[in-house]
Amino acid sequence: MNPNSNRFLSALAITAIAAVSLNSCKPKGAEAAISGDAASKVYVAPGKYDEFYDFVSGGFNGQMSVYGIPSGRLLRIIPVFSTFAENGYGFSEETKPMLNTSHGFVPWDDLHHIALSTTNGEHDGRWVFANGNNTPRIARVDLKSFRTAEIIEIPNSAGNHSSPFITENTEYTVAGTRFSIPIQGNPDVPINTYKQNFKGTISFVKVDSSTGHMNIAFQILTPGVNFDLSRAGKGKSHDWFFFSCYNSEKANTLLEVNASAKDKDFIMAVNWKKAEQYAKAGKGKMVPAEYAHNIYDEVKHQATSTIEKQVLMLDPKDCPDMIYFIPCPKSPHGTDVDPTGEYIVGSGKLAALIPVFSFTKIQQAIANKTFDGTFDGFPILKYEAVLHGEVQKPGLGPLHTEFDNNGNAYTSMFVSSEIVKWNIKDVKVLDRVPTYYSIGHLSVMGGPTRKPYGKYMIAYNKITKDRYLPTGPELAQSAQLYDISGDKMKMILDFPTVGEPHYAEAIPAEKIRNNSIKIYKIEENQNPYAAKGEAQTKVTRNGNEVHVYMTAIRSHLTPDNIEGIQQGDVVYFHVTNLEQDWDVPHGFAIKNANNAEILIMPGETQTLKYIADKVGIFPFYCTDFCSALHQEMQGYLRVSPK
Numbered sequence: 001m002n003p004n005s006n007r008f009l010s011a012l013a014i015t016a017i018a019a020v021s022l023n024s025c026k027p028k029g030a031e032a033a034i035s036g037d038a039a040s041k042v043y044v045a046p047g048k049y050d051e052f053y054d055f056v057s058g059g060f061n062g063q064m065s066v067y068g069i070p071s072g073r074l075l076r077i078i079p080v081f082s083t084f085a086e087n088g089y090g091f092s093e094e095t096k097p098m099l100n101t102s103h104g105f106v107p108w109d110d111l112h113h114i115a116l117s118t119t120n121g122e123h124d125g126r127w128v129f130a131n132g133n134n135t136p137r138i139a140r141v142d143l144k145s146f147r148t149a150e151i152i153e154i155p156n157s158a159g160n161h162s163s164p165f166i167t168e169n170t171e172y173t174v175a176g177t178r179f180s181i182p183i184q185g186n187p188d189v190p191i192n193t194y195k196q197n198f199k200g201t202i203s204f205v206k207v208d209s210s211t212g213h214m215n216i217a218f219q220i221l222t223p224g225v226n227f228d229l230s231r232a233g234k235g236k237s238h239d240w241f242f243f244s245c246y247n248s249e250k251a252n253t254l255l256e257v258n259a260s261a262k263d264k265d266f267i268m269a270v271n272w273k274k275a276e277q278y279a280k281a282g283k284g285k286m287v288p289a290e291y292a293h294n295i296y297d298e299v300k301h302q303a304t305s306t307i308e309k310q311v312l313m314l315d316p317k318d319c320p321d322m323i324y325f326i327p328c329p330k331s332p333h334g335t336d337v338d339p340t341g342e343y344i345v346g347s348g349k350l351a352a353l354i355p356v357f358s359f360t361k362i363q364q365a366i367a368n369k370t371f372d373g374t375f376d377g378f379p380i381l382k383y384e385a386v387l388h389g390e391v392q393k394p395g396l397g398p399l400h401t402e403f404d405n406n407g408n409a410y411t412s413m414f415v416s417s418e419i420v421k422w423n424i425k426d427v428k429v430l431d432r433v434p435t436y437y438s439i440g441h442l443s444v445m446g447g448p449t450r451k452p453y454g455k456y457m458i459a460y461n462k463i464t465k466d467r468y469l470p471t472g473p474e475l476a477q478s479a480q481l482y483d484i485s486g487d488k489m490k491m492i493l494d495f496p497t498v499g500e501p502h503y504a505e506a507i508p509a510e511k512i513r514n515n516s517i518k519i520y521k522i523e524e525n526q527n528p529y530a531a532k533g534e535a536q537t538k539v540t541r542n543g544n545e546v547h548v549y550m551t552a553i554r555s556h557l558t559p560d561n562i563e564g565i566q567q568g569d570v571v572y573f574h575v576t577n578l579e580q581d582w583d584v585p586h587g588f589a590i591k592n593a594n595n596a597e598i599l600i601m602p603g604e605t606q607t608l609k610y611i612a613d614k615v616g617i618f619p620f621y622c623t624d625f626c627s628a629l630h631q632e633m634q635g636y637l638r639v640s641p642k
C-alpha cells in the first residue's frame with residue numbers, strides 16, 4: 001500500500017471523527033455527571049480567599065489572566081504582549097518600551113504557555129514566564145507586583161511555541177522555532193528550497209537567580225523541523241530538555257498532509273548541561289542577531305529597551321553527544337516529564353496510543369549506541385529500546401499530559417473530547433471523563449512540578465458551543481474544573497475565561513499572597529519626573545516640549561489649571577500618586593488624548609503624552625473612583641494659538 005495515501009486517509013478519518021464528535025456534542029447527561037456536593041466543593045464564601053492562584057495564558061489576546069481556584073473567579077488580567085487600556089500598559093511613556101522589538105513597537109502577540117518559576121522543581125512564587133508565539137518573545141511577570149517586568153525577543157526564530165518552559169531551578173527558560181526559516185546568511189530564498197535552506201533553533205535563556213533578568217546564553221542550530229512543546233527533565237534527568245517536533249518530513253506546503261506522511265516524528269532530547277559546557281569551552285560563535293530586551297524597573301517606575309546585536313550560536317555538528325532524536329508516533333504535540341523525572345510522555349495527535357519513554361533506558365541506549373539510523377546526521381535512538389510502555393486505546397487526539405502526586409497521569413484528548421487518567425507504572429487506563437468540548441491543555445494543580453498538589457484539575461477547551469448563554473457569534477471561552485482527589489474524576493464547575501486559554505499553571509495562594517506589594521513607598525520613587533509632594537509640582541518647557549509634574553491625592557490633581565500651552569506643543573503629564581494607602585490608585589485622562597488613560601498606583605509616577613493639536617479648553621480628570629469627592633478630581637488645560 002502506498003504509505004502516503006494511507007496516512008492521508010487516517011488524517012482524513014480523524015478530521016471526520018472530529019466533525020462527528022462536534023455535532024453530537026450536546027451535553028448529554030453532563031448535569032447528571034455532576035455530583036451532588038459539587039457546589040460546596042467550589043463555593044468560596046464571600047470575604048474568603050481561594051486556595052490557588054491560577055495563571056492562565058490568554059492566547060491571541062496577548063495577556064495572562066489570574067483566577068482563584070476552586071471558585072473560578074477572575075482576579076486580574078495582566079497585560080503582557082498587548083496594550084491594556086484599563087491600566088495604561090503600553091500607553092504610558094513608562095510602559096511603552098516593554099512592547100518594543102527589532103521591528104519597532106509590536107503591541108500584540110499570541111501568548112500560549114505559562115511557566116511558574118521553580119526551585120528544586122517546586123514552585124517558589126517569584127515569577128511567571130510567558131511566550132510570545134508570533135514575534136518571538138519571552139516575558140517575565142513579577143509575582144510581587146503582578147506586572148510584566150521583562151520581555152526579551154528571540155532572534156533567529158519564528159513562531160516561539162515550545163516556550164517558556166524552564167529547568168528545575170529556573171536556570172534557563174527555553175524557546176524553539178515552530179517555523180523553521182533561513183537562519184543566517186541571505187534570507188531571500190525560494191520557499192521551495194526549504195529542505196536545503198530552512199533551519200530551526202533552540203534558545204537557552206539564562207535567568208539570573210536573584211534579579212530574574214533574562215539573557216540569551218546560547219542558541220543551538222537544529223534541523224528544519226517544527227518544534228511544538230518542550231519540558232525540562234527533573235531529578236535524574238535534570239540535565240536534559242525534551243522538545244517535541246513534527247514535520248520531520250520538512251514540508252513547506254500543505255502540512256496537513258505532507259507533514260503527516262511519516263509514521264513517526266521525534267522528541268528531540270538536548271543535554272543542556274553539555275551545551276552549557278560547549279558554550280563555555282568556546283565551541284559556539286557569535287553571530288549577528290538583532291533583538292530587543294526590555295526591562296521594567298520597579299524603583300524608577302520606568303521601562304528601558306535595548307537592542308542587542310549578536311548571539312552565541314552552537315552548531316551541534318561541533319558538539320558531539322548533545323542532541324538525540326527519539327521516534328514518537330505521530331505528529332507529536334505535547335511532551336511531558338513526570339514528577340520523578342524518569343518518564344517522558346509523548347502525545348502524537350494522530351496516534352492511537354500514548355508512548356511513555358524511560359530516561360534510564362534513554363541513557364542506556366546512548367551508552368550502548370542503540371541507534372536506529374540518523375536524522376540530519378544526528379543519532380535516532382531505537383524506539384523499542386527507550387520505550388517504557390504504550391498506553392493502549394487511550395482515546396483520540398492526545399495533546400497534553402499532567403501528573404498527580406500518586407503516580408497517575410492525565411492526558412487531554414482533543415478529538416474524543418475527554419480526559420483520560422492512567423497509571424504511569426503499568427500504563428493502564430484507570431478512568432475517563434468528558435470535557436465540553438474538545439479540550440486543548442489541561443492543568444493539574446502543581447502538575448509540572450516535582451511535588452504536584454493534586455486535588456483539582458482544569459480543562460481548557462477549544463469549543464464552547466452551548467455551555468454558556470449565547471453572546472452572538474463569539475462565545476466565552478470555556479474551562480472546567482474537576483475534583484481528582486478520589487479514584488474517579490468528577491466535574492465540579494464550568495467557568496468562562498478571557499480567551500483564548502492554552503496552558504495554565506496554579507500555585508497555592510500562600511506561596512504568593514504575603515509577598516504581594518501593597519504600595520510603593522513615595523520616598524523610594526526614583527522616576528526622574530516624580531513630584532514627591534505638591535510643593536514639587538511644576539510646568540517646564542523645552543522648545544515645544546512641555547513637562548507637567550503633577551500630583552494626585554484624594555481628591556485633587558495639582559496643578560489643576562494649566563495655561564501657557566501652545567498649539568503644536570507636546571505635553572507630558574507626569575502624574576505621581578501621593579497616596580500611601582493600599583488600594584487607592586488614581587487615574588488620569590484628558591479629552592482628545594490621542595492615547596489612553598493611565599492608572600497610577602500609590603507612590604508611583606506614570607506619564608501620559610498629549611499632543612496639543614487643537615486650540616481650546618480641555619478637561620482632565622481622575623478615572624478611578626477614589627473617594628466621595630472623586631468626581632471633583634478634575635482640572636483644565638488651556639491650549640492657545642501659537
Ligand code: CUK
Nearest residue numbers: 112399440441502503
Ligand atoms: S498549544 Cu494550545 S492546545 Cu499552543 Cu500548548 Cu496544545
Ligand code: CUA
Nearest residue numbers: 622624626630
Ligand atoms: Cu482620584 Cu478618582
